[in-house]
Amino acid sequence: MKNKQIQEQRIKGYFIQATKDILKGEGLKSISVRNIADQAGYSYATLYNYFSDVNELVFECVKDFQQECETIIQQEVINEAQGIDRIxxxxxxxxxxxxxxxxxxxxxxxxxxxKGQEETLQLINTFFDRLCLADWQYCISKTMVPLRSVEVVKQQLNYMLTGMMLFYLNRRHPIDYAAMLQNLDVQLLHILS
Amino acid sequence: MKNKQIQEQRIKGYFIQATKDILKGEGLKSISVRNIADQAGYSYATLYNYFSDVNELVFECVKDFQQECETIIQQEVINEAQGIDRIxxxxxxxxxxxxxxxxxxxxxxxxxxxKGQEETLQLINTFFDRLCLADWQYCISKTMVPLRSVEVVKQQLNYMLTGMMLFYLNRRHPIDYAAMLQNLDVQLLHILS
DNA sequence: TGAAAATAATTAACATTGTTAATTATTTAT
DNA sequence: ATAAATAATTAACAATGTTAATTATTTTCA
Incomplete structure (x- = not known):
């Protein structure tokens, strides 16, 4: 019966949408089974008919957010010169x-x-590289960059960005947004040149 | 009365030691007021006579761990050549x-x-730089390294290391320890040369 | 030294969390 | 339309952080 699956997907979608709204708004600290179910218009126990636990539900949002993030970024960099500048x-x-x-x-x-989130973890771990894939290939094809070290630089960039966000968001360092962005530019200039 | 403060510090020490033991053993997931109090040999509510909340207690361990970490590292690098090699x-x-x-x-x-952890955050944010301080100064004094870019490289190193640990410990990437260490060496070679 | 006051420690209690079991409501099949 | 199946809800449990009420202990000083 196909209708069954369509309806199930629809309801799962309501829970996922509710979770996404909370994550984008109040943040992870406000994620709770009861909060999500409220927002979705169901009782908290209903959630367990569609997801094995709250962890699974939360990680199901990753794909959607990556999609959104990728779209936003692509719009934002569309006028940049392909290659290093666009990276x-x-x-x-x-x-x-x-x-x-x-x-x-x-x-x-x-x-x-x-357990069982290996696939989502893989999505997360490869995300930034996927965003830059085309531009790195362009760089390689034009031999704009030493081929051997591309993998190293890609990784370095990914680690640097994640570390920087971690310090800024989680350790308030630096304190103000402008300083962080300036910092970022300095780092990008140093790594990608 | 001085005895009062000595005794208070002693009992605080018991709670801190218990917290440190749990953190080093079971990890943060096993940190709870009742667990800590058990380990310290007190009732859970007693903890609140010495710490305003569990967050304050947990962050009070940072200084001790930094001390321990610094000691271990200093022993481990004592035979390295001062400067880049030791960094x-x-x-x-x-x-x-x-x-x-x-x-x-x-x-x-x-x-x-x-709130009120600004001091501890500062300790954390400057930790790695403090570990390398003497060796960077040595590098600068010997003009082994372009003076202007030292600050950039220091930051880059810190961000890279933190990002790498985050991916390895929290995102299982790479999967095995050996690969991560090899990765680390490649990155260090690329950044510090 | 022994009763009163101060201090420390503990148990009780509450609200919140994730999760499961029992129960009720709704849909589907015959 | 009634029986069976499925979906949704409420009740309940154990664990969490925290505060209030209560009990135990130590200190003070007559």
């Missing part, structure tokens, strides 16, 4: 996205996964 | 320490601070 722009937009939605940063990098 | 060795020992005690990593970089 810089992507990096900036990437940081801006997570700083705007700290709850999504927490979900992506801080929230502890339960 | 590399410090970085490796730093990562090893947090990988050995993931609960301490969580405390330092993941745990959300409450």
């Amino acid at each position: 810089k722009a992507i990096s900036r937009a990437y940081v801006k996205y997570f700083v705007q939605y700290p709850g999504i940063f927490e979900l992506f990098f801080l929230e502890k996964p339960a | 590399k060795a410090i970085s490796r020992a730093y990562v090893k320490y947090f990988v050995q005690y993931p609960g301490i990593f969580e405390l330092f970089f993941l745990e959300k601070p409450a």
Whole structure:
């Protein structure tokens, strides 16, 4: 029976949407089974008919957020010159996205996964590289950059950005947004040149 | 009356020691008021006579762990050549320490601070730089390294290490320890040369 | 030294959390 | 339309952080 699956997906969607709204708004600290169910218009126990636990539900939001983030970034960097310049722009937009939605940063990098989240973890771990894939390939094809060290630089960039966001969002360092962005530019200039 | 303060400090010490033991052993997930009090040999409510809340208690461990970490690292790098080589060795020992005690990593970089933890946050944010301070000064004094970019490289190193540990400990990337350490060496070579 | 006052420690209690079991409501099949 | 199946809800439990009420202990000083 196909209707059954359609309806099930629909209801799962309501819970996922509720979770996403809470994550974007109040953040991870406000995620609770009862909060989500309220927002979705169901009782808290109903959630367990569609998800094995709250962890699974929360991690199901990752794909949607990646989609949204990618779309936003692509719009933001569309006028940048392909290659290094665009990688810089992507990096900036990437940081801006997570700083705007700290709850999504927490979900992506801080929230502890339960068993069976290997697939989602893989999505998270490869996300930034996927965002830059085309531009790195462009750089390689034009031999704008030493081929051997591309993998190293990609990784370095990813680690640097994540570390920077962690210190800014979780350790209030630096204190103000402008200083962080300036810092970011300095780092990008140093790594990608 | 001085005795009062001595005794108070002693009992605070019992709670702090209990918290440290749990963090080094079971990790942050096992931190709870009742667990800590059990381990300290007191009732859970007694804790609130000495600490305003569990957050304050947990962050009071930071200083001790930094002391321990610094001592371990200093012993481990004592035979390294001063300067870049020792900075590399410090970085490796730093990562090893947090990988050995993931609960301490969580405390330092993941745990959300409450109000009034600015001082501890400052300690955390400057920790790695303090570990390398003497060797960077040596590098500068010997003009082994372009003076202008030292600050940038220091920051980059700190962000890279933290990001790397975050991905390894929290996102299982890479999966095995050896690969992570090898990765680390590649990154250190690339950043510090 | 022994009763009164101060201090420390404990138990009781509350609200919140995730999760499961028992129960009720609704939909589906015959 | 009634029986069976499915979905949704309420009740309940254990664990959490925290505060209030109560009990135990130590200190003060006559």
